[in-house]
Structure formats: structure tokens, C-alpha cells
Amino acid sequence: MPYSDLDPVFAHIDRNADSHVARLMEYVRHPSISAQDVGIREVAGLLMGMLERLGFEAELLATRGHPMVLGRGPAVPDAPTVLLYGHYDVQPPEPLEAWTTPPFEPTIRDGRIFARGVGDNKGQHLAQLLAIEAHLAVHGRLPCNVIVLLEGEEEIGSPHLAEAVAAHADKLAHADLVVTADGTLHPSGRGTILYGVRGVTHFDIRVRTAARDTHSGNFGGVVPNAMWALVHLLGTMRAPDGRLTVAGLCDPVVAPGAVEAAAAAALPIDLPALMTELGLSALDAPRDRPFWDRLMFHPTLTINGIAGGYSGPGSKTVLPAEAVAKCDIRLVEAMTPDQALAAVRAHVAAQAPALGATVEVVGSGGMLPSRTPMDSPFAAVLRRALTLARGESPLEYPCMGGSLPDYVFTKTLGLPAFVTPYGNADEANHAPDENLSLSCFHAGIRSGAALLSGLGELTGACVCPVNHTKLHG
Amino acid sequence: MPYSDLDPVFAHIDRNADSHVARLMEYVRHPSISAQDVGIREVAGLLMGMLERLGFEAELLATRGHPMVLGRGPAVPDAPTVLLYGHYDVQPPEPLEAWTTPPFEPTIRDGRIFARGVGDNKGQHLAQLLAIEAHLAVHGRLPCNVIVLLEGEEEIGSPHLAEAVAAHADKLAHADLVVTADGTLHPSGRGTILYGVRGVTHFDIRVRTAARDTHSGNFGGVVPNAMWALVHLLGTMRAPDGRLTVAGLCDPVVAPGAVEAAAAAALPIDLPALMTELGLSALDAPRDRPFWDRLMFHPTLTINGIAGGYSGPGSKTVLPAEAVAKCDIRLVEAMTPDQALAAVRAHVAAQAPALGATVEVVGSGGMLPSRTPMDSPFAAVLRRALTLARGESPLEYPCMGGSLPDYVFTKTLGLPAFVTPYGNADEANHAPDENLSLSCFHAGIRSGAALLSGLGELTGACVCPVNHTKLHG
Numbered sequence: 038m039p040y041s042d043l044d045p046v047f048a049h050i051d052r053n054a055d056s057h058v059a060r061l062m063e064y065v066r067h068p069s070i071s072a073q074d075v076g077i078r079e080v081a082g083l084l085m086g087m088l089e090r091l092g093f094e095a096e097l098l099a100t101r102g103h104p105m106v107l108g109r110g111p112a113v114p115d116a117p118t119v120l121l122y123g124h125y126d127v128q129p130p131e132p133l134e135a136w137t138t139p140p141f142e143p144t145i146r147d148g149r150i151f152a153r154g155v156g157d158n159k160g161q162h163l164a165q166l167l168a169i170e171a172h173l174a175v176h177g178r179l180p181c182n183v184i185v186l187l188e189g190e191e192e193i194g195s196p197h198l199a200e201a202v203a204a205h206a207d208k209l210a211h212a213d214l215v216v217t218a219d220g221t222l223h224p225s226g227r228g229t230i231l232y233g234v235r236g237v238t239h240f241d242i243r244v245r246t247a248a249r250d251t252h253s254g255n256f257g258g259v260v261p262n263a264m265w266a267l268v269h270l271l272g273t274m275r276a277p278d279g280r281l282t283v284a285g286l287c288d289p290v291v292a293p294g295a296v297e298a299a300a301a302a303a304l305p306i307d308l309p310a311l312m313t314e315l316g317l318s319a320l321d322a323p324r325d326r327p328f329w330d331r332l333m334f335h336p337t338l339t340i341n342g343i344a345g346g347y348s349g350p351g352s353k354t355v356l357p358a359e360a361v362a363k364c365d366i367r368l369v370e371a372m373t374p375d376q377a378l379a380a381v382r383a384h385v386a387a388q389a390p391a392l393g394a395t396v397e398v399v400g401s402g403g404m405l406p407s408r409t410p411m412d413s414p415f416a417a418v419l420r421r422a423l424t425l426a427r428g429e430s431p432l433e434y435p436c437m438g439g440s441l442p443d444y445v446f447t448k449t450l451g452l453p454a455f456v457t458p459y460g461n462a463d464e465a466n467h468a469p470d471e472n473l474s475l476s477c478f479h480a481g482i483r484s485g486a487a488l489l490s491g492l493g494e495l496t497g498a499c500v501c502p503v504n505h506t507k508l509h510g
Numbered sequence: 511m512p513y514s515d516l517d518p519v520f521a522h523i524d525r526n527a528d529s530h531v532a533r534l535m536e537y538v539r540h541p542s543i544s545a546q547d548v549g550i551r552e553v554a555g556l557l558m559g560m561l562e563r564l565g566f567e568a569e570l571l572a573t574r575g576h577p578m579v580l581g582r583g584p585a586v587p588d589a590p591t592v593l594l595y596g597h598y599d600v601q602p603p604e605p606l607e608a609w610t611t612p613p614f615e616p617t618i619r620d621g622r623i624f625a626r627g628v629g630d631n632k633g634q635h636l637a638q639l640l641a642i643e644a645h646l647a648v649h650g651r652l653p654c655n656v657i658v659l660l661e662g663e664e665e666i667g668s669p670h671l672a673e674a675v676a677a678h679a680d681k682l683a684h685a686d687l688v689v690t691a692d693g694t695l696h697p698s699g700r701g702t703i704l705y706g707v708r709g710v711t712h713f714d715i716r717v718r719t720a721a722r723d724t725h726s727g728n729f730g731g732v733v734p735n736a737m738w739a740l741v742h743l744l745g746t747m748r749a750p751d752g753r754l755t756v757a758g759l760c761d762p763v764v765a766p767g768a769v770e771a772a773a774a775a776a777l778p779i780d781l782p783a784l785m786t787e788l789g790l791s792a793l794d795a796p797r798d799r800p801f802w803d804r805l806m807f808h809p810t811l812t813i814n815g816i817a818g819g820y821s822g823p824g825s826k827t828v829l830p831a832e833a834v835a836k837c838d839i840r841l842v843e844a845m846t847p848d849q850a851l852a853a854v855r856a857h858v859a860a861q862a863p864a865l866g867a868t869v870e871v872v873g874s875g876g877m878l879p880s881r882t883p884m885d886s887p888f889a890a891v892l893r894r895a896l897t898l899a900r901g902e903s904p905l906e907y908p909c910m911g912g913s914l915p916d917y918v919f920t921k922t923l924g925l926p927a928f929v930t931p932y933g934n935a936d937e938a939n940h941a942p943d944e945n946l947s948l949s950c951f952h953a954g955i956r957s958g959a960a961l962l963s964g965l966g967e968l969t970g971a972c973v974c975p976v977n978h979t980k981l982h983g
């Protein structure tokens with residue numbers, strides 16, 4: 038009988054709900070603010086202790102920044118290995134005066150715990166640890182192999198995650214899948230599975246037409262205006278109909294598979310409500326593109342802002358010698374930051390001579406996109422586990438519009454990677470009065486427990502065409 | 511014999527050179543900083559006294575800001591009337607520490623007087639007054655009628671000049687011409703006559719696509735980017751080949767007359783030196799336009815800067831909801847600020863629906879262009895007067911690229927208006943160590959004296975087809 042070990046674990050979790058809440062409140066009492074280097078070592082130490090009490094081998098992995106906490110559960114022969122990723126650092130709590138109760142004095146109001154980091158991400162990875170604890174308490178063993186990886190720099194952009202994961206690949210790469218509990222559920226409260234993210238590359242396009250700014254009267258008509266050169270250059274990069282017209286930029290794009298396309302089309306969206314909330318009279322061009330396809334399957338070229346000349350209050354008769362467009366490109370599978378930047382550079386180099394300007398493209402980092410196939414056998418496990426834990430099937434997002442370093446798992450380690458958020462949609466992460474609802478926390482622990490059971494079901498029975506040797510090898 | 515009265519006046523001016531320098535040094539000792547409201551009333555009072563000592567009727571004309579000083583010379587029947595315009599206010603002297611000697615303690619070094627306002631404009635209008643004084647000292651009378659008008663707000667943009675001139679038109683409009691001694695000679699030291707200026711209109715184009723900025727990952731592809739809408743809109747307003755493509759904008763443009771076109775073509779320009787100094791690899795499009803035509807006979811549409819989103823250091827993944835292009839248009843005869851702004855508004859209104867954006871054009875003032883025909887009979891007088899005073903014929907500029915409120919004289923009062931600068935090219939006006947060379951000051955007084963003599967020559971002999979009744983009526 039599938040998931041035969043799960044009911045008593047659910048019962049244990051339900052019985053211990055109050056004690057679990059108390060454990061979370063104790064945990065979030067400890068600040069671990071990566072941006073301010075406050076409490077990082079202390080909280081990493083707390084986690085080491087928690088892992089050791091679970092019988093895990095615990096290890097602090099040094100990085101060039103804050104350390105990562107690695108835990109390895111007892112070996113479960115023939116069972117798959119799940120890598121549970123999360124982050125123990127939190128956002129700075131400022132502005133403090135905007136909090137109803139102090140950020141590091143957790144308080145329960147209206148069925149929620151209010152504290153910095155309670156949703157993002159302490160409550161979510163603690164739910165995973167409590168799910169492990171529940172399995173061990175009830176059965177004295179885990180259904181599958183578990184690796185826990187908690188980083189301390191997610192809130193400052195995970196600057197060392199990629200190199201640390203690559204450096205410690207020997208300790209991680211024998212995992213069969215990666216599951217991250219982070220982010221929020223659908224506003225309806227329904228569970229979600231996220232299979233991919235768009236990548237991103239950031240760059241400046243710097244146009245220079247003269248050695249210095251001049252006066253628009255004394256030199257207007259003589260000195261080329263860098264703003265006009267930039268406007269005309271940008272005009273060659275994206276058409277008013279929404280097409281990106283940078284040669285080669287979109288060449289690597291892999292269209293979504295039939296499963297992903299169908300999943301995107303099936304997702305709910307209240308477009309009138311969204312447009313009202315954002316004050317939109319129209320969606321971005323092209324107008325006829327399905328809503329979710331826009332965020333999931335198409336790259337964007339965003340102008341974040343334009344510097345140069347004078348753009349403050351009043352008027353100033355300046356003829357700008359320099360104009361800088363700050364841009365980002367959201368990347369879809371199989372674009373890469375390097376490929377996209379190279380296409381932009383080649384395009385700009387081809388246009389520059391006609392502009393009467395020198396043009397430079399200065400890159401400032403990026404992230405690869407990530408996409409895990411929705412027909413992965415592990416997807417079926419997650420789908421069923423979340424349904425059992427929450428009483429309702431999850432919404433499934435082939436991709437999200439933003440960028441997270443999931444490529445570290447899918448591309449560096451070559452593993453399928455899934456995100457299953459446990460937070461309430463109004464968790465106010467990064468903001469004052471961050472909170473996690475008690476019911477979401479509880480459902481999160483149940484979800485984690487069901488995931489472990491589901492992965493245990495895979496033991497010995499091959500359901501995995503893509504990863505056969507790893508899974509059973 | 512033409513200019514028969516001039517030689518003894520020149521001799522008087524040459525004899526009194528030292529005393530004239532002493533008078534100028536005494537005058538610039540008194541600050542009159544319009545922007546800081548320092549010393550304005552005191553210096554206006556000094557000027558009233560000087561005019562009265564010349565036997566002029568002196569009057570303080572109130573404005574909504576600092577007052578103007580008006581002086582009227584003794585009546586000279588049948589002779590034309592010249593309005594000598596200048597300004598008695600000066601720029602703030604800051605930064606004080608950058609001055610070699612204090613700005614209001616005039617000092618002679620290397621044949622120059624260093625002091626704030628010595629060139630811009632006190633030394634130049636004092637030269638006009640000393641020229642009047644010389645005529646009176648030698649001949650006991652003036653060769654023509656003279657009105658002196660000195661404003662106290664030129665350095666803050668002459669905000670009340672237009673309304674004050676219109677309000678006091680009865681005291682000014684019977685003049686036959688306006689002559690302004692302001693600005694600098696050609697770097698070679700050769701005298702110049704300036705016949706016109708471009709006008710200007712300032713405005714913002716404000717594009718809005720959403721109620722608030724969003725995240726380029728979470729909403730990129732969904733929410734229209736105001737920066738892209740603005741880039742595409744601006745792209746419809748000026749072609750890369752330099753043509754202004756705003757319908758109707760250039761319709762009123764009056765091509766230069768044959769005299770003006772020939773004068774512009776004859777003016778010197780060291781283009782390689784200019785391009786080196788400004789770091790230009792090319793002049794602005796269109797490439798084949800003659801140099802001076804660019805500044806004199808063609809309007810420009812300048813983007814001064816673009817606000818919105820984020821354009822500071824580093825990167826920020828913002829998808830801008832608003833983008834504002836700050837612009838100015840330099841106007842040539844017979845464009846007007848209202849006409850230009852109306853053309854921009856109509857163009858933008860026609861483009862806005864395709865942009866998925868609301869677009870607003872917010873004007874913030876402007877000035878009409880001004881053009882005095884180079885074949886005015888007064889032009890011949892100025893040409894000859896400057897040649898006699900300086901020993902070399904002047905360079906003649908049909909127009910300058912920048913904007914000054916000359917339209918107040920040419921359009922409000924309907925008078926021909928000329929600018930004949932007396933300052934050395936390196937006078938450093940508006941900057942520390944502002945200075946006026948002793949020889950330029952001296953030549954300025956001689957120029958003023960010759961102008962008066964030349965205008966006296968017009969008495970009784972009609973040489974003026976355009977202004978006959980005024981001149982002799």
C-alpha cells in the first residue's frame with residue numbers, strides 16, 4: 038500500500054503542533070542577518086545542533102562569505118536521495134518602527150507568528166527538519182536518503198552558492214533531486230510546484246558622443262546628442278510590436294514542451310484584477326500572447342533606467358555627451374548570460390558606426406535559467422505528496438518570471454529541482470510584520486513528511502526513465 | 511564729411527583712458543548679485559546718479575522683481591533714437607576661494623581688470639555711458655537720441671523683462687533700434703555684430719504605463735515598460751538622419767535670406783580644432799550641413815535627460831512605470847514656443863494609443879527667436895562704426911545658437927536689434943577670475959562713440975526704407 042508509513046507520521050505531526058510552533062518561535066528569536074553580518078555563526082551553530090540531534094552528520098561548509106550548513110541523514114539503501122535546500126539568513130528588519138511587535142520577539146496574533154525570517158525561510162526549512170524528526174520518531178528510520186543544505190547568503194543574492202556547490206559537488210551530486218521549500222502558496226491557499234525560473238543578465242549600454250556635456254543652444258545641431266544616439270540604438274533592439282530584434286539573442290530559445298505549455302495554459306489568472314491593481318490599460322506587446330507564456334517562455338529586454346545629462350527638477354539646457362541605459366534580459370531555456378551579452382555586444386558593435394558615437398556594453402553578472410521537466414517521475418511524487426498533505430492537488434508552474442540560482446542544481450549538479458513553497462501568500466517577506474500562518478507551517482511539516490514517504494515508495498521499483506542508474510545504481 | 515564729429519571724441523577717449531579705468535574699478539567694487547539680492551538697489555542708485563550727471567532723465571522702473579534703470583538723453587531733433595540695453599546685475603561670485611584676488615576688490619594684472627561683473631556686463635554698459643560722456647564733453651551735445659535701459663535680473667534669466675518692456679512700451683517703442691553691448695569678441699579680437707538668436711521651448715514628455723514600478727522578473731513581459739514606450743515615441747520624433755519628424759514642427763521655418771546665408775558661409779570656423787576640443791568623431795546628423803547653418807538656421811530637438819526607473823550605480827531589477835524625457839527645442843524664425851509645443855502635443859497624442867501608455871507633454875516656458883535683417887540701414891552704421899573704432903571690419907553673425915530675450919525688442923517693440931560685444935573672448939564670465947582687458951574696455955568706449963556718430967549721420971537723410979516714418983516722423 039503506497040505511503041503506508043505516512044498516516045502515523047501525520048498523526049504525530051498533528052499531535053505535536055503546539056510544540057512545533059514553540060520550536061519555531063525559539064528559532065526565529067535568533068537574528069541571522071546576512072547583509073549586516075549579525076548572528077550568522079550562532080544560527081549556523083544552532084542548525085548544526087538540530088541536525089546532530091536528528092542523527093545527521095553535520096558539517097559547516099566554508100565559502101568566501103557566510104558558511105553553509107550541510108547535513109546528511111542515515112543511509113537508506115536502494116532509496117533515492119533528496120537534497121533539501123533552504124537558507125538560514127534573513128533580511129534586515131528595518132524600518133523597526135513599522136513593526137507591530139519587535140522583529141526578533143516572535144508573537145502570535147490572528148493565527149500567525151510574526152517575526153523576521155519566520156516565513157523566509159526559517160519556518161519553511163524548519164518544517165522540513167520537523168518532518169524528518171516525525172518520521173524518525175514514529176518509525177525509527179527515514180524512508181529515503183536526505184541531504185540538507187542551508188546557505189547563509191540567500192538574502193544578499195547567493196554570491197557564493199554557485200562556487201560552493203561546484204566545490205562540494207562530491208558531497209551533493211549523488212542526490213537524485215533537489216527540493217526547496219521557499220516562497221508562498223497561491224493566494225487561494227493551494228499548494229504549488231515550481232519547475233523552473235528565468236535567468237537574467239544585467240548590463241549597461243554606454244553611449245558617448247563628445248568629451249563633455251555642452252549647451253543645447255551653443256552646440257545644438259553641431260555636437261551629436263548621446264541621448265539621441267542611445268534612443269536610436271535602443272530602437273533597433275526591440276520593435277514596438279514587442280519583438281526583440283537583437284540578432285542571435287533568441288536563437289537558443291527552446292520552446293516549452295507540450296506538457297509545460299498545457300500546464301501554463303491551465304493556470305488561473307484574474308487578469309482584470311491584476312490590470313486594475315497595477316493600473317494597466319494593456320499588457321505589454323505583443324498583445325496576443327497568453328498570460329503565463331509571457332513570464333515563463335519568453336525572454337525580455339528591460340530598460341531599468343537611463344542616466345546622463347540632466348533629469349532632475351526644472352529645466353537645464355544640457356546637450357548630453359554620455360547616455361547610459363541600464364538593462365536586464367530575462368533568459369529562458371537554453372539562453373545563457375554569456376550568449377545573451379555576446380549577442381547584445383555584436384548588435385551594438387554593428388550599429389555603432391551609424392550613430393556617430395562610441396558604444397560600450399558593460400556586463401554586471403547574471404544567472405542561468407533553469408527548467409526541470411514536468412514529466413519527471415519525481416514530479417509525480419511531489420504532486421501526490423502535496424495532495425496527501427494538503428487535501429488538494431497543487432498548482433504547477435513550469436517556470437516563474439524571476440530569477441533564482443536553481444541552475445546551480447539543474448545545470449552544475451545535473452539534478453531535477455523543484456520548489457514547493459510553504460508560506461502564506463501574504464507572508465510580507467522582506468517587509469515589516471513578516472509572518473507565517475500556523476496552518477501553513479503545519480501543512481508544510483505534513484508536506485515534507487509526505488515527500489519523504491513518496492520518495493521511499495520509489496525504492497526498488499523503477500519509475501525513473503531519466504535517472505535510472507543514479508536512482509538504483 | 512561723415513563722422514566729422516568723431517575724431518575729437520576718439521582723442522578725448524584716448525586721453526582719458528586711465529580715468530575711465532578708475533571709474534570702472536570703482537563701479538565693480540559694488541556687488542549687485544541678483545540671485546542673492548545683494549546690492550541691487552545700491553547699484554541701481556549709482557546708475558541713476560551717473561545718468562543724471564550726463565544730463566539724462568533717469569527713472570527707476572519697478573518690475574515684479576528687481577527694478578530696471580531707464581535713462582533718456584537730451585532731445586536731438588530729426589535724429590534717430592537708439593535704445594542701449596544692458597544689465598547691472600552680476601553672477602554670484604562663488605566659489606570665492608577660486609579667485610586669485612577677491613571678486614569685489616578689482617585688481618589690474620597683465621593688462622586686465624579682474625572683478626565679478628567687470629565684463630558681464632558692467633564694463634560694457636559703462637563703456638556706452640563713457641562714450642556718451644565723451645560726446646558731451648567734446649561737443650556739448652549728442653549726435654542722436656539715446657535711451658539707456660539697464661535691467662537687474664539678466665543673470666537670473668530676465669524673468670520680468672518681457673512684461674516690463676511691454677508695460678513701458680510708451681517709453682521705449684519710439685526708439686529706432688536697440689543695441690546691446692554684451693558677450694565677447696571673436697577669439698582673434700575682431701569685433702562682431704550679432705543679428706539674431708534662436709528661441710527655445712522647454713518641456714517634459716511624461717510616459718506612464720502602470721500605477722507603480724514593478725519587478726523586471728516578476729512582471730517582465732506582462733507590464734509595459736514606460737522606458738520602451740518613451741524610446742519608441744522619441745524614435746518617431748527625430749530620424750537617425752537628423753530630420754525632425756514631428757508633423758508641423760518646422761512648418762513656420764523661414765529660410766535665411768541670401769544676405770544671411772552668404773554671411774554665415776563667410777564666417778570662419780576651425781572645425782578640426784573644435785572637434786578635437788570637444789572630442790567629436792563626427793558632427794551631428796545630417797552630416798552634410800554647413801557648420802554655421804546648424805546653429806543659425808535650423809531648429810533642434812534636444813533630449814536633456816531621461817528620468818524614471820533606476821539609473822544609479824550597480825543594478826536594480828526595476829521595470830519602470832514612468833519615464834520622463836526632459837527636452838528643449840531651439841527655435842528659428844518664425845517658429846514660436848507655443849507653435850512648437852502644440853506640434854509636439856499633437857504628435858504625441860497621435861502616437862500614444864499605439865504605445866499602451868498615457869503620455870503627457872508639460873511645457874515649462876520658452877523664448878521666441880529673434881532675427882534682424884542684415885540689410886537694415888542700421889547694420890551699415892554699426893559695421894562702419896565698429897570698423898572706425900577698432901580698425902578692422904567686424905565679423906557678422908546672422909544668428910547665434912543660444913537664446914536671449916531679444917524678441918522683446920524685435921517682436922514686442924518691433925525694433926531692429928543688434929548685439930555688439932565688447933568683452934575679450936577669455937573674459938571668464940560667470941566664473942572665478944572674471945576679467946576685462948583694458949584694451950577691450952577702451953575699444954568698447956570708442957565703439958560706443960562711433961555708433962552715436964554714425965547714427966547722427968542718418969539725420970535728415972533718408973536711408974531707411976523699413977522705418978521711414980519712425981526715423982524722420
Ligand SMILES: [Zn+2]
Pocket residue numbers: 128157192466467
Ligand atoms: Zn528572501
Ligand SMILES: [Zn+2]
Pocket residue numbers: 601630665939940
Ligand atoms: Zn551673464
